[in-house]
Amino acid sequence: LGRIKIFVLKLSNHPRWNDPKDQRLSPCTLSSFLLYWVLLAVLTLPRSVHCRTYKLGVVGPWACDPLFAKALPKAAAQLAVDRIRKDSSLDLGTRFDYVILNEDCQTSKALSAFLRFSELATGFVGPTNSGYCDAASFLGKNWDRVIFSWACVNHELDDTSSHPTFVRTLPSPTRVLLSVMKYFRWAHVAIISSDQDIWVDTAGKLAAALRSQGLPVGAVLSMGREPKTVRQALRKIREVDKLLIIMCMHSVLIGGEEQGQLLEAAHDLQMTEGGIVFVPYDALLYSLPYKNTPYPVLVNNSKLQKAYDAVLTITMDSKQLSFRQALQESVRRRELETSIKPEQVSPLFGTIYNAVYLVAKALDNNRKHRAWSSGANIAKYSRNVEFNGFNQRIWTDRQGLVHSDYVILDMDGNGNELHCSHVLDLGADLMRFTGRAIHYPNGDAPRSDPACWFNRGRICNGGKVAPVSLGIVLGALISIVLAYFIRRRVIQLRLVRGPNKILLTMDDVTFINPQLSKKKLSFEDSRIGDGRMSFSEARSAKSAALSSSLKSLTPATYENSNVAIYEGDWVWLKKFPYGDFRRIKPGTTAVFELMKDLRQENVNLFLGFFYDCGLLAIVTEFCTRGSLQDLLSNQDVKLDWMFKSSLLLDLIKGMKYLHHRDYVHGRLKSRNCVVDGRFVLKVTDYGYMEVVEAQRVPLAEPKVEDFLWTAPEILRKLNPFHNGTKKGDVYSFSIIMQEVVVRGPPYCMFDLTVEDIIQKVKKPPPVFRPNINPDHAPPECIQLMRHCWTEVPERRYNFEEIFDQVTGLHWGDGSLPPAPLPPPFFRSVSESLKLGNTVEPEHFDQVSLYFSDIVGFTTISANSEPIEVVDLLNDLYTLFDAVLDNHDVYKVETIGDAYMVASGLPTRNGNRHTAEIANMSLDILSAVGTFKMRHMPDVPVRIRIGLHSGPCVAGVVGLTMPRYCLFGDTVTTASRMESSGFPYRIQVNQSTVKILQDLNEGYRLQLRGRAELKGKAIEETYWLVGKDGFTKPLPVPPQYKPG
Template sequence: MQHIPLNVGGVLWDLSNYPYGPIFKSRHSLATLPFYNFLLWVLLGVLTFPCCVQCLIFKVGVLGPWNCDPVYSKALPALAAKLAVGRINEDFSLDLGSKLDFVILQEACETSKALTTFVYYEKMVDGFVGPTNPGYCDAASLLGKNWDKAIFSWACINYELDRIKSYPTFARTLPSPTRVLFTVLKHFSWANIGIVSSNEDIWIDTAGKVANSLRSQGLPVGIVASAGMNETEMESTLMIIMCMHSALIGGEQQTAFLLKAHEMGLTKGRYVFVPYDTLLYSLPYANTSYFPLQNNTKLRQAYDAVLTITVSSDLMSFNEAFNMAKRFEELTISLVPQQVNPLFGTIYNGIYLLAKAMHNARRAGQWLSGTNLAYFTRNMTFSGFNQKIQIDTEGESQTNYVILDSDGWEGQLYRSYLVDLSADMVRFAGKSIHFPGGSPPPSDSSCWFEPNIICTGGREPVSLRIQQIQLVKGPNRILLTLEDLTFINPQLRSVPIPYLQCIESCLGCEFVFVNFGVFTLCECVQMKDLRNENINPFLGFFTDCDMFAVVTEHCSRGSLQDLLRNDDVKLEWMFKSSLLLDLIKGMKYLHHREFPHGRLKSRNCVVDGRFVLKITDYGFNELLESQKSPKNLVPPEDQFWTAPEFLRDVENSRKGTYKGDVYSFAIILQEVVVRGLPYCMLGLTPAEIIRKVKKPPPMCRPTVAPDQAPMECIQLMKQCWSEQPDRRPAFDEIFDQFKLINKGKKTNIIDSMLRMLEQYSSNLEDLIRERTEELEVEKQRTEKLLSEMLPPSVAEALKTGATVEPEYFDQVTIYFSDIVGFTTISSLSDPIEVVDLLNDLYTLFDAVLSNHDVYKVETIGDAYMVASGLPKRNGNKHAAEIANMSLNILSSVGTFQMRHMPGIPVRIRIGIHSGSCVAGVVGLTMPRYCLFGDTVNTASRMESTGLPYRIHVNMSTVKILRSLNEGYKIDVRGMTELKGKGIEETYWLVGKENFTKPLPKPPEIKPGDNWQEMVTEEIKTIFRKANREVDKPKI
């Protein structure tokens, strides 16, 4: 690499070999430079280099569900990381430019929580090895791109992550698992596969990612389930991919699943079962017996139908590598390798890959940014934990895999095939697979694995494929991707976003794996063709990023339910009738187009910016039925709009009917008329209401007062919620009746709006001014409270949303004091008198503090804690500030009197200690600025071993006070036993030159005196004497 010299100010600088990039190097001694040149370059270095340039440690975060998943915890991530980091730091051939360190980061087992937690890890590490959950890999990689921090993961599946432009900081530590699966499937010509997962989020998300990835390569992935499956669903399936922990390493759900499959006769050769998680590590197989197979005959027989695909052990087996590390005393635990999850080696390899990328980036003179680290994983080969790791020039891992088999009678596995990813081939390894029944499952057509060929088994798949092509391309496409959409605020606020000249929003649904049939797709096309002023247009389905969502036009006023709950909107009858007429016209249009709604309710009716009501969430009945997904338990409050016949027949509840929609309309009519929730006037719980509606007599319906709506409207409402569906009118008849209710008057929403605007305009400014003032008062109150609870610098940081990191202070002085005999005083006082005592005393102390450079940390009971030297450092002055403050406090206490016990002196004892500590903000609901460290404990011991009216200090503080040479008067106390510290020589601070304020005289206490008991008796004696004088009769 050619070094480019830089000549500035007559000094030649060489910008070449800095650990994170070039550093300044002078051919002259800094001592010979003018001071201003030296200062200039120091400031230039600070301002131009990023923060990580000045740190000497590169910290790696190892991310996974280590705490919440017992099988993952057996991977011993901390031990694997410690072994890898230890070897890396001792490897002098690696030029990292800094010391490598690690931290174990916990990943929640729920995907949503895992992503939320990941965001908070940004400041803790410089790069990630993980995540383990593929459900949020895409989001994590986008965050990594924004932070410019490396994301090195073995578990991520989505091929989109390999796009450098979109995810420049992402790198794989292993080949994509679905790439390995596709290579094996292609070799055996098994195209029809099913996927089964356990019920944890991490495996459900894995199943979805695997299904989407294989489908994107043209394979007909059939069933994707998180529970058992029947033979009808499996009729065309040849391979079952099991997304759960392997039974060989303690996966209980896979064990139960295989035993159930064996019981159903599904392991006799018709199907091949493949565990997914073994793709993520190197399972030991040579000369290895597995306890679960040896001790369970049925499981051993079922495992004959299992093909295990795992990372090849090129160098040595996992067990051998683990034992070798123990022999060299790199691992000191007593565990045997059979008790360890082989993911241990994968974690090790991920950290080593990151270190090798750091080395390559350094050699190229590049910064250790996430983008550079991901780039410099290319064209790399090194020895991993127990196999050779190879990355090609495109950044794809070429690590080999093996296919392991069992004959069903032994507890061991043997190698049958080698999966050579460099050639995308499966090679015979010397021993044939033993298939149950003697022959493998029948092969599928090879056309499934040929690009640009429509592979089909009949007429319907051809039609389906043609329709799918039409649905994803062209102006009338229905299946939309991330590139087609621009998402708006999830709260659906009124933010205009252009898309095909309309405003759109995304409404999430409850399914992820969607099965489209020909009839379902035809219905979707018809739905998109629906056009009516009172129908919210259906724009398509969003089917990207493992999400499935319905895309519709965004209505800025929200739902009808939201509008009714908004007390700021005045709804007159004309306004209400306009909204109801819009609803009737929309339902009339849907029924004419043979689209029963089936889920009509007030929150499925949305209102646009012109206060026009539109119906949404229609037409998905066939789609919901096609999913065959279990019907989740619906809360009673969500069943208010469901017709009684469907409450009694849950199986057909998804099949909407015209008469069922009329019943739903009647409940919405009640909501609008009374402007309240359904059945709000009955005083019953939702469960009681649904039970009564479901099982009449008597018939349970809402009651509406005659003065709340025209009588004709109430009669229409009662007709529509009739118990007999045949007696409910059609929407054509409802439309005619409703027009008569208004007696021919036009329900013009604009006229109603103008009248409302006139009323609102008179008080709108007052309302805004009042709310603004309330907001400002509340803001000032919050800021004042925050500034009283925390140091000003910390409070300002929290107000701006910045994270307050714990801070180390090498030199501070801490003060503790308490009231001698406080327990006795409290026992002789009322609670309110104790509060008054502490309030008066601490007010006095606070006044003294305001004249010194100190920070009041906290008060707990009679204990008072103060520190100097933090959060603002003040050199060596911290000891002097605390000493001066202590003398002033002691002087002020000498003249202090309690209101309720004026004759009893208030004696305090003070302890001071100087040293280092860590300070940080603890808590979110009520954050506190807390101090931690041995200095705090020692200062507390100095106070508790002190004497009344004495300032107790130890040698650390005395040295600083003497070095300041300000005339502090210090007497030797002698050897004092400090709890937890042993016996030390301590001192009394008794005054200072030019300190003229009087100090209270300490009581004479001789060694061995029980002075606490003496103080207690003195307080009680004075108290009794004062009470006798009060009770003495006057003459």
């Protein structure tokens, strides 16, 4: 605009622009002079001249339905637009116009056409077909176009958060019907419609809306045009106890032939002789004239006249002028063509007029609030407006609800006029009786239903007699009780059978003779007393075990042992010495299922619950090195700072995981931290208090020394043993940290009794904590310890912060435990690493992975010297490595007894990767069948193997001590295939099976069945049992019994 003004100044020879050098813009000609005045006139035009046109699309089946066409939508919209333009109170800020948009009478085609209407209109009045109102509203939301509709039924459309661009131009038909039904207490409803889509869909939506209000809507039927189909529909309705029949079709009073057929058929079936009321639905959508308005259709058909005595018409009221009088007035004013005859026009004309005018009022309101003319804003500002409709007053409230009075019209069965009996004021929710009673056929008014049908939130028996209701209630109670016992039985079976078995019995475990240890394992020595089989005790049991091999272990009784063998591994039973163990309570079962889901390297694995012979015990993995307290007190074990920091980091990881899963330990101490054969620390006794509370087991009085690890704020409570908190766990960790740092009991640097220490901690000032010599640990470690035992719980770190602190510190010379040695890399990776460069990760579309481990390795380690375990793994992996040399495979890594191999990377080999892995697995399994341990030659080494094929990403992690690692779901699934397998078995996933079958090289596979993979869905897996031409002997696997 600024550039145009400058241009005009130049053209006008303004002194500022009178530049003799610029001859191109000199106004020396008449044409330049004229151009100047034209541009000036354009700039001075009013703003409204430049505004865009707001074009309103009036949507309806105007072309396919002659009765809808009788509403004269073009004339109605034009009349409204003409009056809007003349209304001086309206300032729309835009040119207002309309376009008539035809929708098909079939819902699907109507919706398809509506999709194209976005290019033709800025806003819409419609749709008329309620079958696609939801879709139209969502489309309007997406287009940001407002939707004004009188025909939509769904109450969900009133939710402005989901439908911000939808507006009703009439009160909801459901709302009007509910008000009338509530007044007369008519709850039982049937709905019948013509076979046109527009009315069938309306009937379905109306039924859903009434049912959502708790009303017993029975039959919802549609009828054809044949008299036979009409009678069939009415007979179905008559079979059910119905008081109100809503007719979704064109009213017979405006030319609807289907409704005339329906009423005449109802008369023939004696359904119009009292007790049943018929209500025309379409009259709710307009103002049907009734004052001094005869309807010839009732005079010319005596049967229909008598049948119409059973009809109550609910329609919009017109206080001053009826629809026909208002139409005649418009014709008289020359606003409409003089050829229009009011008696031939559908009253829907007025509804269309009112809708268009409401849009204009919304635009005016939107402009007054200086809001952007978006669909949502126009819908928002359609609220709280009032205007004179075509022949009645229309207003909306602050919630957007449209208000207008309705009347109930009746006839006496003899005349041809309708009379008003009641007026419904929706704004006040009030029904007023006009003094003229409703004339029911034969004086037989429909019976009233119980008022409870209209009280939301109450259950209504529908007026049935008390014994029937009592029988229904008793039947429901019996069903609930039976369902409870059946569910309880199913849960019990699931606990003792299948892969998710939690409850163990004497049939599942074999107790190890307590003679294997130096002293008898009793309740005082068990973890109930927070004791643990020590490292030295486990070592002393070894000689007895080896003398007769694992199979010759003499079974002990549950009364004198806490150690047992379960599925080939040693387990520890933490017994509950007191309580009633006749049954497992439901709350205890829920706790078990939650504990079973805890899987983390530094959390001692919960295996189940032993429940047999009146004994209750928690079953966990047995850790051969005993508790952390045992390890710290064993002077034969050398603990440098690197070793100590590794133990502390394991403890932090375990507690971090438990707190992340919202588990509060509450009893954390060094006796509840156990160490396995690989010197990995694991947190145990988690969930103990939850089991105690769920099973209601009485606890033995705790020893006073057990409170050395308890936080001061918990000590001050009445029952500190039952009040664990996450901050209390952090305090307990700091005391354990002191034990590890000084390698001594809590507060060992003070010459005080346990009772005195606890009293000093419990009742400051001064604050009493361990005194650590700075020579025992790096200053960062001591600072972290002090931060964790601070007196104010809120100032203590959580385990997330502790982990971040520890991994970010370098404690002394060692820091964290060293990383494992890197595997041998292929040449390209080696060269890059030598140059100090990073190696870009690479995606492989298809590889095959092998995982294996030794079944019972924990038990073997517990009965072996460390050097013997090293020799075992070295001999076994040397054997495996020799097998690998004969196949196109790549050894990824070994972790403990786990062995991982891949094929198809780093060098791709097409589909051969699956065959190479399968052939290698068979060779390894054959070699293991004859393998002997040097120190235990009579004990077989049993491995389980898992294979899986799929995509993965491979790359080198780190520059110092780098490792070539594989990532992706394929790695996880392959590991799960191994861990869910069985000894001397090769378990194969379906993806691998498909490739092996495509290769057609004679691999023999057996269906295992459906196996549950941890963290995965239940899948069908297979056993690889051989190959055509493979003649090497394979070890015989143990028999597998499903379940």
